[in-house]
Amino acid sequence: MSDDFFPVPSQWAAQALLDREGRAADYARSIEDADAYWLERAQRLDWITPPTKADESSFHEADFGVKWFADGELNVSANCIDRHLAERGDQIAIIWEPDSPDADVRRYTYKQVHEEVCRLANVLKDAGARKGDRITVYMPMIPEAAFALLACARIGAIHSVVFGGFSPEALAGRLVDCDSTIVITADEGRRAGKTVPLKANVDAALAEAPCVNKVVVVQATGGAVQMREGRDIWLHEAAAQVSADCPPEPMNAEDPLFILYTSGSTGKPKGVLHTSGGYLLWASLTHELCFDYRPGDVWWCAADIGWVTGHSYIVYGPLANGATTLMYEGVPNWPTPARIWEVVDKHQVHTIFTAPTALRALMKEGDDYVHSTSRASLRVLGTVGEPINPEAWRWYHSVIGEGRCPIIDTWWQTETGGAMIAPMPGATDLKPGSATLPMPGVIPQILDGDGAVQEGATEGNLVIAGSWPGQMRTVWGDHDRFFQTYFTTFPGKYTTGDGARRDADGYYWITGRVDDVINVSGHRMGTAEVESALVLHESVAEAAVVGFPHDIKGQGIYAYVTLNANEEPSDDLRKDLVKWVRTEIGPIATPDAIQFAPGLPKTRSGKIMRRILRKIAEGEVSAQALGDVSTLADPSVVDNLVANRQG
Numbered sequence: 001m002s003d004d005f006f007p008v009p010s011q012w013a014a015q016a017l018l019d020r021e022g023r024a025a026d027y028a029r030s031i032e033d034a035d036a037y038w039l040e041r042a043q044r045l046d047w048i049t050p051p052t053k054a055d056e057s058s059f060h061e062a063d064f065g066v067k068w069f070a071d072g073e074l075n076v077s078a079n080c081i082d083r084h085l086a087e088r089g090d091q092i093a094i095i096w097e098p099d100s101p102d103a104d105v106r107r108y109t110y111k112q113v114h115e116e117v118c119r120l121a122n123v124l125k126d127a128g129a130r131k132g133d134r135i136t137v138y139m140p141m142i143p144e145a146a147f148a149l150l151a152c153a154r155i156g157a158i159h160s161v162v163f164g165g166f167s168p169e170a171l172a173g174r175l176v177d178c179d180s181t182i183v184i185t186a187d188e189g190r191r192a193g194k195t196v197p198l199k200a201n202v203d204a205a206l207a208e209a210p211c212v213n214k215v216v217v218v219q220a221t222g223g224a225v226q227m228r229e230g231r232d233i234w235l236h237e238a239a240a241q242v243s244a245d246c247p248p249e250p251m252n253a254e255d256p257l258f259i260l261y262t263s264g265s266t267g268k269p270k271g272v273l274h275t276s277g278g279y280l281l282w283a284s285l286t287h288e289l290c291f292d293y294r295p296g297d298v299w300w301c302a303a304d305i306g307w308v309t310g311h312s313y314i315v316y317g318p319l320a321n322g323a324t325t326l327m328y329e330g331v332p333n334w335p336t337p338a339r340i341w342e343v344v345d346k347h348q349v350h351t352i353f354t355a356p357t358a359l360r361a362l363m364k365e366g367d368d369y370v371h372s373t374s375r376a377s378l379r380v381l382g383t384v385g386e387p388i389n390p391e392a393w394r395w396y397h398s399v400i401g402e403g404r405c406p407i408i409d410t411w412w413q414t415e416t417g418g419a420m421i422a423p424m425p426g427a428t429d430l431k432p433g434s435a436t437l438p439m440p441g442v443i444p445q446i447l448d449g450d451g452a453v454q455e456g457a458t459e460g461n462l463v464i465a466g467s468w469p470g471q472m473r474t475v476w477g478d479h480d481r482f483f484q485t486y487f488t489t490f491p492g493k494y495t496t497g498d499g500a501r502r503d504a505d506g507y508y509w510i511t512g513r514v515d516d517v518i519n520v521s522g523h524r525m526g527t528a529e530v531e532s533a534l535v536l537h538e539s540v541a542e543a544a545v546v547g548f549p550h551d552i553k554g555q556g557i558y559a560y561v562t563l564n565a566n567e568e569p570s571d572d573l574r575k576d577l578v579k580w581v582r583t584e585i586g587p588i589a590t591p592d593a594i595q596f597a598p599g600l601p602k603t604r605s606g607k608i609m610r611r612i613l614r615k616i617a618e619g620e621v622s623a624q625a626l627g628d629v630s631t632l633a634d635p636s637v638v639d640n641l642v643a644n645r646q647g
């Protein structure tokens with residue numbers, strides 16, 4: 001077996017859902033006979049009114065829109081719960097593993113999930129929620145977070161999950177943008193032995209978000225919180241007062257299911273909108289195909305529910321497939337770096353889906369923590385969020401999986417709803433670092449800077465040439481921004497913002513973002529967001545932020561800061577700025593380096609040349625690396641930047 005090629009093991013090929021020929025034939029049909037293919041695939045869902053039409057999308061300005069299964073009717077929560085009740089009502093749907101290994105595990109059967117979701121749905125209705133209303137979910141990783149999503153889906157309300165690590169300021173912006181009327185939260189969250197004051201954060205955010213009139217609070221830790229009369233509702237009290245049944249609201253396939261805010265290259269995060277039919281089909285189909293999911297498997301997606309990965313692969317995909325999905329409250333390396341593998345053994349997990357940043361952090365702690373565990377239950381190992389470096393890939397494969405488990409490197413985005421380019425265990429030979437081949441219906445293309453399609457082995461801009469069911473439908477409240485952001489750089493194609501290489505075997509290798517978005521520990525962040533936070537500080541005149549290679553995080557945040565005229569650079573100010581950004585956005589946006597810069601490299605038209613800032617942050621400061629600086633308004637600023645480089 002060569003170091004960079006891992007053929008499908010024969011025992012896998014013999015029993016997989018799709019083998020190599022099967023995958024190729026399925027893909028060919030998904031392109032050549034797309035409507036028939038997708039109407040057939042749509043039958044994996046339970047429809048109130050089955051669709052008679054599949055794709056009616058256009059990426060062109062004249063008739064622009066993304067639309068799938070538009071005459072179909074269904075309810076997403078009924079697909080994730082009710083339809084399983086007859087056959088597997090007593091099967092465990094959700095296993096909850098708490099932050100502390102000493103705390104009690106919670107398990108919910110499909111029947112119990114049904115009751116919990118119905119009660120919460122009725123509480124939301126009593127709080128005034130109606131079909132189409134926006135409900136923001138700001139929760140720790142507890143089962144009630146999954147119930148919250150499903151309860152919204154049940155009554156046709158649109159959920160917007162805001163990551164529990166975001167600050168009150170970030171929460172307030174997202175509440176106001178989509179005009180949320182209800183927030184579902186918890187008293188506190190728990191992570192790595194610490195508590196996070198979620199309810200207090202909500203209280204602070206609501207001062208800036210008058211649209212919210214009810215707050216439903218889950219008692220998670222029992223920590224003290226202030227409850228405001230008439231506004232705040234304890235879930236456990238209200239749930240006891242309502243019926244344990246709530247009929248699912250019939251929804252059109254194109255009715256919105258959720259909004260999820262994500263970073264782009266401009267300052268304000270966009271509310272990515274997904275709808276009901278196409279999204280659920282995509283989440284459930286990719287969950288089955290990419291991971292060769294089988295009934296009875298215990299599935300663990302170790303993401304947070306605040307990210308799209310948590311939406312599609314903790315909640316919607318696995319539950320639509322009737323799986324047992326594990327939800328973990330904590331972090332992979334607490335109390336020790338063996339924790340993640342101990343959880344695998346404890347619950348006999350078959351598939352784990354995590355991020356390269358977590359793997360790199362664990363790898364650095366050495367193999368003893370791994371060898372203290374068995375991991376014999378594992379069949380498939382998944383990764384997502386950023387390019388996986390071949391070293392981490394090999395460690396995952398040989399040390400964690402002991403050479404037995406295929407590595408499923410799934411490339412996709414919040415915008416795509418689910419995996420787009422990924423291996424399938426029984427069908428795809430693996431190459432460490434490559435996400436391999438497109439999923440059914442996905443037409444990746446590589447374009448040069450002028451938009452010309454490149455054939456064969458090549459490298460350039462990754463675009464998708466047609467729609468797929470899980471594609472986002474709009475940016476909440478700004479349909480024109482949706483069109484401008486994704487369909488104008490290369491007209492008629494969906495621009496991913498990623499660069500990619502395609503090798504002679506047709507395998508795709510994602511090379512990273514080509515826009516001003518950085519990927520820190522698998523979390524997407526617009527450099528502009530961090531810049532906007534910095535310039536809000538009273539000492540700061542101007543800021544420019546770039547990513548730089550970071551051993552664990554993938555990319556770190558490097559900020560160049562120009563101070564106001566009367567301000568002096570100091571270490572105290574540097575610390576203060578780091579703290580400031582953490583408060584404005586949240587700990588995930590913590591700058592790794594702050595360099596005080598009397599001037600930034602700008603062109604005569606005033607545009608910051610980030611190329612130069614990136615090179616300096618990467619430590620590549622030779623004249624050759626920095627390239628042509630002659631178009632700068634003041635080329636001498638570059639010398640000062642090089643001389644004062646941090647780190």
Ligand code: 6R9
Pocket residue numbers: 262307308309383384385386387388409410411412413414415435496497498510512513519522523524
């Ligand atoms: C699912 C998710 C999307 C961006 C995407 C790309 C990067 C995700 C990747 C990957 C290389 C992979 N990305 N998976 N890069 N290989 N397997 O992460 O969504 O948070 O929207 O980020 O993440 O740059 O464009 P999201």
